[in-house]
Amino acid sequence: MAFRRRHKRTLDNVWYIAGSCTLFFLVGNLVMFQSYHGFVENSDKRKQKPNDIEDTYNSDHSVFVRELSNELLGASIGNSENSQYFVFEGRMRKLMGNTRDSTHPGIRLTVPHLALGPDGLPSVADNLLDCDHIDNITDQKYIASGWTKAVFKGMYKGRPVAIKTVDAGGQDIKSCMEKMVSFEECYQRASHKIIKEILVLQALPHENVIKVIGFCVPKQRYNGDSNTAVVMVTELGETIDLIKLLQMSWEDRLRISYDVTRLLRFLSSSPLGSISMNDFRRQQFVLVSGQLKLSDVDDVGFGEPSCADDTNCIVHFSSANFTKRMACIEGKCMGYNEQRNLFNAGRHFTTFLLPHGAPVLLRPHIDQLVEAYEQLTMDSVQLVSRLGKVVDMYTRGWYLNRSSPHEQKLEFTVHKESDLPGQFDYRCRFSMSGGGCTLSVFDSLEAESICNLDPDCKGFVMTNQKTWTGRKIVHLKNGMAKPSRNKETDLFVKPP
Known part of the structure; x- marks a missing residue:
């Protein structure tokens, strides 16, 4: 099948409206436009009867998508105007209604033209690769596995892409089956994590978040056939580790520090509200053409913790024996997620990347930034501003201090x-x-x-x-x- 074309909307620089719009159209695609097709091998497409449409609404994937959508919309509605929320909700209902009435077999719709962006890949705002397009990805090679996912790389129209699906032999499924749960059920639970990533990544439009290029969500449970595997296609990134970071030039390490700080500024007030990276690790990031991008959102949390008073808003960083208290405002620990994210970003990136090899005249500025990350004396807005000044001084050659x-x-x-x-x-x-x-x-x-x-x-x-x-x-x-x-x-x- 092919997914309905997405039309880009100009929204006067309002992040939460753009994110909400993307989220609604994405939910429509996932719930209504599911198809039965694989990603590794091209196989004969099954013919479906018109009454198969109703079965899609009762599939396990559809139920999960609806529940997750309600959770995400609940997180975002506090950051958007009610009028906008109901406008988008109305559009979504109309979209679903049109799909039910489709005369195509099953719920198969076609995209007449796949628009490509300047990088040769589909623009997320306009189109996504569907199951048919994913079949056309060539030169597929296994590159890595994590707790849940197996990752392959491939080529689409001459451009490299990453293909992510459930690792059937991975630790996630193994640990699940050790609890006497069937393989089919464990696989289904793991596939829901990928579906969550498809939703969340597209609801976070930012240059330091990996771009989703396409996905395939079958309506059937996984049965060992590649046609029933849940697949997500993204930009292809380069993994990073400590040794690779330390071998980089200072300019490249400055870029990574600037990228992660701007990302955390965005996550502190994203279209889905304040987001916490509960398992902050370097392995959650990749480099795409030298730019740092968040690629793994399995363990993100939405919204600030609830509280009765300030004593409920104390965060302790055991690795540094450091404690900080936030204010309890209207039953929420305001800034809690941001402070945790900043501290962990400093520990994994900025505090050891910035000082090493910095130009002499920039070192006082770098020392202030490192202290701010370690002691949480600045918020993400202030840190982005300070780092931006360092980038500007470095770009203009101010650190050379030429006088004679x-x-x-x-x-x-x-x-x-x-x-x-x-x-x-x-x-x-x-x-x-x-x-x-x-x-x-x-x-x-x-x-x-x-x-x-x-x-x-x-x-x-x-x-x-x-x-x-x-x-x-x-x-x-x-x-x-x-x-x-x-x-x-x-x-x-x-x-x-």
């Missing part, structure tokens, strides 16, 4: 449109590449300064490539030879 004219005089010999491709590359600290000394600089003067401080450096190649802050990329060289012509680069040679 001598510091702004070129000393190296410049060979325009010249290069030394694949020659005289050597390893250096904080390189952006594994096979050479590749760094980002504010300008050629900074590159000269770095090269002068390195006894192995004999010159560098300045490229026209830029990093996420707009800084230029250079390749340091430990030798010289006759250069080759390259319109995209200039060669700078250190004086003897």
